[in-house]
Amino acid sequence: MTQARAPRADAVRNRKKILAAARHQITLHGPGVGMDEIAAAAEVAVGTLYRHFPTKTDLVGAVVAESIGEVADDAEAAQERVESGANAMQEVEAFIGRTVEASARDRVVKTAAQALGAASTDTAEEARARAALATLITAAQTSGDLHPDVTVEDFYLLLSTAPSDRPSEARARWLTLTLPGLTSRGRAPHV
Amino acid sequence: MTQARAPRADAVRNRKKILAAARHQITLHGPGVGMDEIAAAAEVAVGTLYRHFPTKTDLVGAVVAESIGEVADDAEAAQERVESGANAMQEVEAFIGRTVEASARDRVVKTAAQALGAASTDTAEEARARAALATLITAAQTSGDLHPDVTVEDFYLLLSTAPSDRPSEARARWLTLTLPGLTSRGRAPHV
Amino acid sequence: MTQARAPRADAVRNRKKILAAARHQITLHGPGVGMDEIAAAAEVAVGTLYRHFPTKTDLVGAVVAESIGEVADDAEAAQERVESGANAMQEVEAFIGRTVEASARDRVVKTAAQALGAASTDTAEEARARAALATLITAAQTSGDLHPDVTVEDFYLLLSTAPSDRPSEARARWLTLTLPGLTSRGRAPHV
Amino acid sequence: MTQARAPRADAVRNRKKILAAARHQITLHGPGVGMDEIAAAAEVAVGTLYRHFPTKTDLVGAVVAESIGEVADDAEAAQERVESGANAMQEVEAFIGRTVEASARDRVVKTAAQALGAASTDTAEEARARAALATLITAAQTSGDLHPDVTVEDFYLLLSTAPSDRPSEARARWLTLTLPGLTSRGRAPHV
DNA sequence: CATGAATGAGTTTTCATTCAT
DNA sequence: GATGAATGAAAACTCATTCAT
Numbered sequence A, B, C, D: 001m002t003q004a005r006a007p008r009a010d011a012v013r014n015r016k017k018i019l020a021a022a023r024h025q026i027t028l029h030g031p032g033v034g035m036d037e038i039a040a041a042a043e044v045a046v047g048t049l050y051r052h053f054p055t056k057t058d059l060v061g062a063v064v065a066e067s068i069g070e071v072a073d074d075a076e077a078a079q080e081r082v083e084s085g086a087n088a089m090q091e092v093e094a095f096i097g098r099t100v101e102a103s104a105r106d107r108v109v110k111t112a113a114q115a116l117g118a119a120s121t122d123t124a125e126e127a128r129a130r131a132a133l134a135t136l137i138t139a140a141q142t143s144g145d146l147h148p149d150v151t152v153e154d155f156y157l158l159l160s161t162a163p164s165d166r167p168s169e170a171r172a173r174w175l176t177l178t179l180p181g182l183t184s185r186g187r188a189p190h191v
Numbered sequence E: 001c002a003t004g005a006a007t008g009a010g011t012t013t014t015c016a017t018t019c020a021t
Numbered sequence F: 001g002a003t004g005a006a007t008g009a010a011a012a013c014t015c016a017t018t019c020a021t
Helices: A009-028 A037-040 A046-052 A056-083 A088-105 A107-116 A123-143 A152-159 A168-182 B009-029 B034-042 B046-052 B057-081 B090-103 B107-116 B123-143 B152-160 B168-182 C009-029 C035-041 C045-052 C056-083 C088-105 C107-116 C121-142 C154-158 C169-183 D010-031 D036-039 D046-052 D056-083 D088-105 D105-114 D122-143 D150-161 D166-184
Strands: none
Touching: A009 A037, A009 A056, A037 A046, A037 A056, A046 C009, A046 D088, A056 A088, A056 A123, A056 C045, A088 A123, A088 A168, A123 A152, A152 A168, A152 B009, A152 B168, A168 B152, A168 B168, B009 B034, B009 B046, B009 B057, B034 B057, B034 C154, B057 B090, B057 B123, B057 D056, B090 B123, B090 B152, B107 C169, B123 B152, C009 C035, C035 C045, C056 C088, C088 C121, C088 C154, C088 C169, C107 C154, C121 C154, C154 C169, C154 D166, C169 D150, C169 D166, D010 D036, D010 D046, D010 D056, D036 D046, D036 D056, D046 D105, D056 D088, D056 D122, D088 D122, D088 D150, D088 D166, D122 D150, D150 D166
């Protein structure tokens, strides 16, 4: 069992520089930035870039995974606040709002992921996010007005269709139109 | 007064073949299909393709315009049914459902338009669609439960964020989650 | 012997329009102007253009031939003035000066001819020019200082290397440097 | 202080092969040879060619610069011979003769430069050539028969209009007709 | 005869990826 | 491990020329 030798310090440093540069470049010039440009921005040679990420798809996938990690962090924080007594339904709505805003800031990353068909998700971060969201959802269904049939998939469905590339008023309006569908009252049967 | 000479029969035929082929190829392989491939699919030489559409952007724009034309047709039909006594709110919901399905079939066209920055809209078709929708909205607000602040823009906002590239169950679920936000009851103030 | 039927009036008109347009367009945008552009400028369809000139080379050749015709006119006029008593050497020098200026005005035609390897000359016009020049040369050798070994070819050699695409000062300087070589005194043997 | 790292051995080799091939191909088939052809002749992929010269204009410019370098070498050698006691006027005439011959060998390079509007000159080589020529001119004006108003520009004017694409007899004749204009005797005022 | 649509080889250039140094 | 030069398959677009209408 060849224990994976601990990565060299500079290799770690390079990986970080590359990810940061990729994120920046993609946000700046859209997907379709050349690998050369990303490499240059990371102050690294293309070869090095390819040693860390064998494919452009892989690199973009990693950038996306990072974003997911941040979403997971956010969801976990919300869940902890709920455990400490915060209103679950309010946390759910606030979480959605923040995530939509975040994906607006990083919108090109999303586009990039789609454009390149980057495989959906890096398991570790994904799992964390999913766990925290599930807890949050259950809490809001118990103590609040979140409709009982709502699932984590529904969150993803909505978040992945948020108008991240539209002006902030559009995003606000979208929240107004969309959030009611998550509540019991909003979806109450016709009288 | 140089009366624009009637276009030749074969030119018209080719234009149609090209548009059809473009639509098909784009739907099949995404935007970024080569012009050569589209030309081949249309059984035409590239030169011909470029005679009809001087730029790839123009071609994609034309394909998009066609789609918009179809949406306009659909909206007008719905409006006429309402004038003939059909339930306005039901027509609104059905219209949205149908359009989401249509954009799922043509999903890549949408992507293509965004990707290439094809100028937003072909005025003529756009105007028709807008007019029919406005009438439809007013009718549903008068006789049905459509929320009074809903506008044509809201329709566009929702339609443009529909999960057109997801399986049909996802699209159905999306309708379930989204439609309530358009109604007065769905958005009723918290008690 | 099928006597070549007299060309139709409109065909003649078209030929002239095409030649004029070609000359204008080439002078304007350099050789490499598209045949389509020339056709458009002549208010004629490309097909018509190709009926009159089966090849781009042919068209350019015809334009060049026209220029030669003008040179021939000029040479004949000079020769007639000499017959009427004008100073032959002065006429020679003036003729060269005028021709250089003319080729500067039409410079692109020359470039075009070279670029496309347009076959050297249209016999009729060429012959007229050659005859008039020969007479002029003989007169200047008899009554003036034109070096006895100078031939029509020498004139062509100089004219074809005139700096037609340089500013007029350059052309003037070129005359200053070049004309002495045509005279007996200028080429007097080293003492 | 980022010391420009020494270029790799193979890169240098390729650059040379490319320049040589470009020169050859251009001389052979005129400007307008495809980049693909040049690449093939250099036994290199197009991409490599574009790494070294980002634009066709750049490549042609480099080829031209090389030619100018050779002219500069020649002029410097002539100047040194004069410093060592050689006859200045003879060196001037010989230099012009050699350069005309050289530009006949490389004639298409000249055409190419004009055709592509390659920015007139590569400063370094140009400067060397100009310096050597100026010295040579002064020497020939002092010790020989070179006309006092002749400048480096005059040399360029003549060389750039030499009949480089004509047979060698034409070039010889051209020298006979042109050189007198550079001398004091040749341009002596009319008696 | 005129028209102008169609042809298709060819042009320059880009970019993800590989591999010698 | 890092470097950056080399690769070569596209891609979008042009234009002289042909040919159906």
